[in-house]
Amino acid sequence: MSFLLLAEQLLNGLQFGVMLFLTAAGLTLVFGVMGLINLAHGSLFMIGAFAAAAVAAASGSFLLAVMASIAAAAAAGVLVEVLVIRRLYARDHLDQVLATFALILIFSEGTRWLFGSFPLFLDIPDYLSGPVTLPGGIDYPLYRLTIIGVGLLVALGLFLLIARTRLGIQIRAGESDREMIAALGVNISRLYTVVFALGAALAGLAGALIGAIQSVQVGMGEPVLILAFVVIVIGGIGSIKGALAGSILVGLTDTLGRALLPGLFGLFMEPADATSIGSALSSMLIYILMAVVLIVRPTGLYGARA
Amino acid sequence: MTRETLFNAVLGLGLFAFPLWAWWAEEPFMITLSTRVVILALAGVGLNLALGLGGLVSLGHAAFFGIGGYAMGILASHAQSYTPLMEFPFVIEGTKSMPVIWLVAVVASALAALVIGALSLRTSGVYFIMITLAFGQMLFYFAISWPAYGGEDGLSIYVRNSFPGLNTLDPIQFFLICYAILGAVLLLSARLAASPFGLALNAARQTSERVETVGIRPYRLRLTVFVISGMITGLAGALFADLNRFVSPSMLSWQTSGEIMVFVILGGVARLFGPVAGALLFILLEHVLGGLSEYWHIYLGLLLLGVVLFARGGVIGTLAGQGGKHG
Known part of the structure; x- marks a missing residue:
């Protein structure tokens, strides 16, 4: 495999990883602060994508569509948090899994009812389409490069938000001792709503950005949700740093x-066998990675507690 | 007789009487529907052992359901094409005999559960939920990308497998086979919960440290129950594939794991007949709501949300009260 192709695959892996980070960050934040396992996070991703597709179709502006996706996902997040999620914080994980599984059913069928079963399409705007030539002579799509840039910017912003701002202090305090910060006069219930909305907005943004590469359809959230789970389990649940490391690792591995795998097996196998074994193994690779990480470190790379 | 035993008896008899009525009234579809309830309940009974008795929230039980399904699909497809499964180092032929298929399904699920459980039980809490989910997905993607047995399209078999002395093509006879298995497994499950093993496991679920203090390793108890649970769900998978004469990767999908869990929760966690009540209610809703609206999953979702938020203990918990709850 040539250097150019390898470099291109590396960038693709990075782009995939950065996208996963946007979804996983919200999931890990919500778990870290509220101790809540949210299966419906993928639905918020889907809502972002649908909102973007609908607004883009109506207005023709991609920027407006991206903003709409953030707003719609955050609004859905607030609504769900206030109506349902709030009652689940004190419950055990089983109840949380079930209730958020129920939310997936409601969101998916609701979206199907509103938009129909056919996929929608979100076009990449002209100013972001076409390839750019990177140093070393690599031609790479500008849009994917933009996604990498946006993702890294969001990651940086999130680190600054958590490390430097007052909200960040409250979030970190909420992770370690929720009674104490409530006693110190922080409105914990509003803090939870804000954190949930923040996670939802990030998922919505990821949905809109990915929606322009794939098609926008019902059920697009679940594969991403499961990958995001793999990411935060590898990184350590509740750790933003872990989510970033896990996302990049999963993105690159996948x-x-x-x-590479089909080609690698092709070195010592029949081409047909190599293709089928290689593709079967490569689709399982990240789960194998996760199992290995958990066997070596049962609480993930950056996780402190179970 | 507590209210729960009464409820269980009514449920068990009703599930037996309804298909008999359908048989008399010549409504084969209703018999098939009841068979579905029985098989899905069996899958739920499997999960309920791990979930209710062991406190192990496994979101990957579709793995065992699917392994059971594929055990049936692979053996039967080799038998119907007269090609051996393996020629080297010794010849293994496919088979159309249900007892053999069940045995293979149960052993294969047990092995899978042993590996998955041994690795997953190193973690706990949310990590456990997610790692079981990931193992399920691993098998799901494997089934999709492995072309030898149908890949994404799945495997069909032409004729239902046979059981010595019975005609399995007759819906009522196949129903009776499934019902008998469910009954036997429920009995086993009740015995298991009341046995020293079940009591120790129950204690380990509540306070793991105390169990360790008296010299029992919770890890072993949990692994054992996880394997038993996987075996039962695998057997249900083989029956389910036989009912549909079809197996596909969707049996391994995480939605299937979610649905099996829904049966358990709808009916009532750790209740002996919980999964039976849950599966019955689920199929009933699917049948009734599915006829009313194409979007019946919305109502299912709302109902499920209502049960989790307001009716803890599921159907049996609501009808029979908290008394007599084992586990």
Whole structure:
């Protein structure tokens, strides 16, 4: 495999990883602060994508569509938190899994009812389409490069938000001792709503950005949700740093595995066998990675507690 | 007789009487529907052992359901094409005999549960939920991308497998086979919950440290119950594939794991007949609401949300009260 192709696959893996980070960050934040396992996070991703597709179709502006996706996902997040999620914080994980599974059913069927079963399409705007030439002579799509940039910016912003701002202090305090910060006069219930909305907004943004690469359809959230779970389990649940490391690791492993494994098996196997074994193994690769990480470190790379 | 035993008896008899009525009234579809309830209940009874008795929230039980399904699909497809499964180092032929298929399904699920459980039980809490989910997905993607047995399209078999002395093509006879298995497994499950093993496991679920203090390793108890649970769900998978004469990766999907869990919760966690009540209610809703609206999942979701938020203990908990709850 040539250097150019490998570099391109590396960038694809990075882009995939950055997208996963946007989804996983909200999930890990919500778990870290509220101790809540939210299966419906993928639905918020889907809502973002649908909102973006609908607004783009109506207005023709991609920027407006992205803003709409953030707003719609955050609004859905607030609504769900106030109506349902709030009652689940004190419950055990089983109840949380079930209730958020129920939310997936409601969101998915509701979206199908509103938009129909056919996929929608979200076009990449002209100013972001086409390839750019990177140093070293690599031609790479500008849009994917933009996604990497946006994702890294969001990651930086999130680190600053948590490390430097008052809200960040409250979030960190909420992770370690929720009674104490409530006693110190922080409105904990509003803090929870804000954190949930923040996570939802990030998922919505990811949905809109990915929606322009894939098609926008009901059920698009679940594969991403499960990958985000893999990411935060590898990184350590509740850790933003872990989510970033896990996302990049999963993104690179998956993309490079799919690109390289069939060829690798082809070195010592029949081409047909190599393709089928290679593709079967590469689709399982990230789960194998996760199992290995958990066997070596049962609470993930950056996780402190179970 | 507590209210729960009474409820269980009514449920068990009703589930037996309804298909007999359908048989008399010549409504084969209703018999098939009842068979579905029985098989899905069996899958739920499997999960309920791990979930209710062991406190292990496994979101990956579709793995065992699917392994059971594929055990049936692979053996039967080899038998119907007269090609051996394996020629080297010794020949293994496919088979159309249900007892053999069940045995293979149960052993294969047990092995899978042993591996998955041994690795997953190193973690606990949310990590456990997610790692079981990930193992389920691993098998799901494997089934999709492995072309030898149908890949994404799944495997069909032409004729239902046979059981010595019975005609399994007759819906009522196949129903009776499934019902008998469910009954036997429920009995086993009740015995298991009341046995020293079940009591120790129950104690380990509540306070793991105390169990360790008296010299029992919770890890072993949990692994054992996880394997038993996987075996039962695997057997249900083989029956389910036989009912549909079809197996596909969707049996391994995480939605299937979610649905099996829904049966358990709807009926009532750790209740002996919980999964039976849950599966019955689920299929009933699917049948009734599915006829009313194409979007019946919305109502299912709302109902499920209502049960989790307001009716803890599920159907049996609501009808029979908290008394007599084992586990």
